[in-house]
Amino acid sequence: MMDRLLQRFERILDPFEDEPRPQADGVYRTGHLRPLPDDTNAFIWHFANQAKGPLIGLLIVGGLTGGVEALLFTGVGWLVDALGTSTPQTLLADHFWLLAGLLFLTLIGRAALLFVSSVLEEQVISPSFYNRIRWQSYRRLMEQAYTFFQNDFGGRLGQKVQQVGAATGDFVVTILQTFWGFVTFIILTTTILGSIDARMAIVLAIWVAGYVWIVRNLLPKIRKFGRASADARSIVSGRVVDSFTNILSVKLFDSARREDAFVKDGFVYLVDMTRRSTRAITEVRTIVALLNGFMMAGVGVIATLGWRDGAVTAGGVATALGLVLRLNQMSGWMMFNINGLVRNYGTIQDAVATITRIPTLVDAADATPLVAREGQIRFDAVTFHYGKGGGVISNLDIDIKSGEKVGLVGRSGAGKTTLVNLLLRLYDLEGGRITIDGQDISAVTQDSLRAAIGVVTQDTSLLHRSIRDNIAYGRPDADDAAIALAARRASADGFIAGLRDPKGRSGFDAHVGERGIKLSGGQRQRIAIARVLLKDAPILVLDEATSALDSEVEAAIQDNFTRMMEGKTVIAIAHRLSTIAAMDRLLVMDKGAIVEDGSHEQLLAQGGLYASLWRRQSGGFLFSDADDEEKSAAE
Template identity: 50%
Template sequence: MLNWLSRLSDPFVDAPVVRPPTGLFGFYRHFIAPVRGLLVALVVVSMIASLSELALFVFLGKIVDLTTNSTSPSTFFQDHGWLLAAMAFVVLIVRPVSVLLSRGLTTVAFVPSLTALVRWRSYRYVLRQSLSFFQNDFAGRIAQKVMQSGPALRESVVNVVEGVWTLVIYLVGTIILFAGLDAWLILPVVIWAIGYAATIVRLVPPVQARSQAAAEANSGLSGRIVDSYTNIQAVKLFAHAEREDAFAKEGFVLQVDAFRKLAASILMMMASLNVINSLLIFAVSGLALWLWSIGEISVGSIAMASALVIRLNQMSGWILRTITSLFENVGTLQNAIETISRPHTIVDKPDAQPLVVTKGEIRFENIRFHYGREDGGIIDDLSLTVAPGERVGLVGRSGAGKSTLVNLLLRLYDLEGGRILIDGQDISGVTQESLRSRIGMVTQDTALLHRSVRDNIRYGRPDASEEDIRAAADRAQAGDFVPELRDFRGRTGFDAFVGERGVKLSGGQRQRVAIARLLLKDAPILILDEATSALDSEVEAAIQEQLYSLMDGRTVIAIAHRLSTIAVLDRLVVMDDGQIVESGTHKELLERGGLYASLWKRQSGGFLGTDAGAGFGQAAAE
């Protein structure tokens, strides 16, 4: 049975990545639709379980009347065997089976599937957000909202089915049964239902608002903690453990305050409903006794009516907790929706085609971009053509716009004016996946995945063989340290995990793994952003030889502050304040005596030497 239940729904069935609705009910419909059949089955089975319990109260009243009025106890079983058989069928078969099936559908089929479905599809959508989306928020806070969304939506749906739906069945069933006894018994139940609903309507909105605030405080706290742990090296280098304590404590205080306010609202609602529930028991029991005293109902009717309202009272406490949980989860979900359902800012056009690189020509035509600022642009009306197979170095002071230009080429941001073309194809009209798959890049701030060395290198080409991976590692000069690696679980060499963002490796080791990944990717366009800045001179010279070999026949854009490493490229483009101020070979730019010559002069006797033949030039000379 368990295997059958577990196969009723597959949360990972192939589906397009689409934006979840921003409205609460639309969000529910969006994620419930794939499990709609399962939900209907759960509703039906829950109804049968509730009706079977109501039947027990009917049997109770009948048995009390029959035993009270029986003149021959010795023949009771023979005279009323049909009633006892029906009761046994409900008690021993219908109710246990329906309750078991209801719990099985809930815990084995519905709950795991819906939780995974919401998390999986939310994760996939958020993963495709723009770079700025992740730069403007805590990664931990985003992850917390994605992880909370599944349980919050699941629990709220289960609360409605198991709580609200059960209460509705009980309430309607009670009214019908009371109508069969005496219409007057309906009055206190109806008044109770109205009072109960009015109290919920009046007191739930504050609970919902405070629940949303508590969820936000919880996500914020998670973001603060993850931020401190992620940057643990900086915390220790600056001896700021106590400062981080204070930073985290502020989040804890906000969280505790938010949850105390939520608890106060819940307590007020519970107190109000307890008074209403007590009045229901008193009113129905008193009215039933009065009706019995005037001969309108039997003793069995008193027993059934009293038992029903006591059960309603017990249920109301459970229902209160269920409704409280429901609105807590709704508040959590509303808080998550704001992040999860945010529209993508960089999207493929409906008719976007895969990029086809035949030659590798890159053209920037009158491009403009200023990160949304209104006080002037980072890049204004810039034009640049990189010929097929040309190796171009971007030079300039920090903040000149070099990395921004590269990010625009990768379409990590969308242009605000102009266009960028690769082999005549506007990058805004091709798919992002194809664009980035045709460009290989290594940056100075290399971040690796918390996976094995093998997996990190294979990231460049997922179908690469073990031989290809090891060859790329050797070419990137990583073969000398990888065999010596061992992680805390005892995995060694290429199987060793590198830690979050590669923290278990040195800067130079991380960069060598990243370069191995680039070599394996073998893209027709290369971007090198301080690609060897973290390496010592000996390793750098060896790797640059491999990179120079890789550049052959490819279009290359290289960024470096150490001018000696790019001085022998085909052309150097000097940028300043988002504009191209000079362009030419190393020799031509020195002769002009402009900004490049000034920067070169400052580095005379510099980081790797003053000879223009250093770095890539040495590889070229060989």
């Protein structure tokens, strides 16, 4: 019964709500999510505003909790006075309502407030509100351009998404529940002590002023180091994840333990920032202890003197001492919470700087889905320099007919992969335009553009999910029969049948590890080929698609590759020229320009760069100019 009741509260907030809703035409457009505020206070308010009802409830409960705390200690004073004015036989009759009220407040009122507070925090806010912040932050990062992720650690970005949800949620909850309850307790305590003896209220007012001074002048130092510590934790996380992700390279090449030194450098920075923060914390705690000592001693002396002079009752002394002792406990605990507030604020500041960046590559406001029926591709005066102002690609024109199979040839750095990345709109052009079936790719949605292009790259990384999920990633509605057929056509069914992961999952259910590390390079490549076969897009891009395969496996899937390319427009990049010599047409690139265009036979007959590259091959691979010069010198 309790579970059903709590589940109703858990549905108050949707943990995955975001803005805006899908467009009226049902088309999702990258970059059309509402930007998150880049000011820390505005960022916090943006999310707090999405949960107004529960947070207002938490504010009310926090205030009532502080009031009940003060009332209970005041009730103890009343009870002491009642004991002094009644006999055991007449106590109940003389003070029935006082005793009943205190009993109700202790047994029912306080417990009810704690229940409501717990429900609001644990059922409504903690699971849903915290996760909504993480979800919206994650979606904003996913809208960033490809270059954004090239310039940062994946682990660092992931940690920021996790941290900002917890830090923002904790900050808001602490302010509304803990901090507000503390303020309420102070206000009521000052009022009650002032009614007993005005001098007690003056002592408390001095204590409050000192407390505010500490918060205003000493805590900013903690906040400064808290933000630095948050950034240091992100750096350490990024470096550690980078080391673990590239563990094979570390094992093979880092015999001098340079990686340990690199990670240790991050830890050294983290320890230094943490020590600076903890020094400031110790300074604050010491001053608070002295301030609290003054407050307790002052109120205690005034209460005792008042009792001696007959101005304060024994119950008044009990109330005063009980309140200031409780205030002493709460102030130390509250300073800890304020320190947590400052740290959380620093963490939010650190995360906001990354999460709220406006995406640099977005769909146009009126972008429409690409309709790729023929697969005709045109590069029209395309210019792109990675923002460097020179080099790479300048004023490039290419026409690729529908269904044409085109091979891109050239030395490393000639611009082949850049050309493919521009077609996929992983970067925006600096000049010119690219069209598919006459549609400018900058005017269509990125999702529809990439849905129309199947890509197999040389550096294949898989998701740490099952073989089935990885193959079906480009076509999630595919059934098991279609997935199995794609695996068979990619000659992957043989090794898939023998796979088994540490959790006992086997075959298509086996998980492949981070980036597919549990598979060999050739096995990962075959999974990638199966994924593209299943996707069955009208345009096919092969960037060293068979580079990780041995000759026997390559020959086994070559026929399937040929069938896969039927009726599709194909752009293929390969350093092993024998794999693309049979293409309809070869484009030879050098320094970002097309220097030769023709079939394999035509280019050999021209005796130009392609013919030179062909002659330099040994075992079907291209050598650099330096390799060729060394070979000539040896001869």
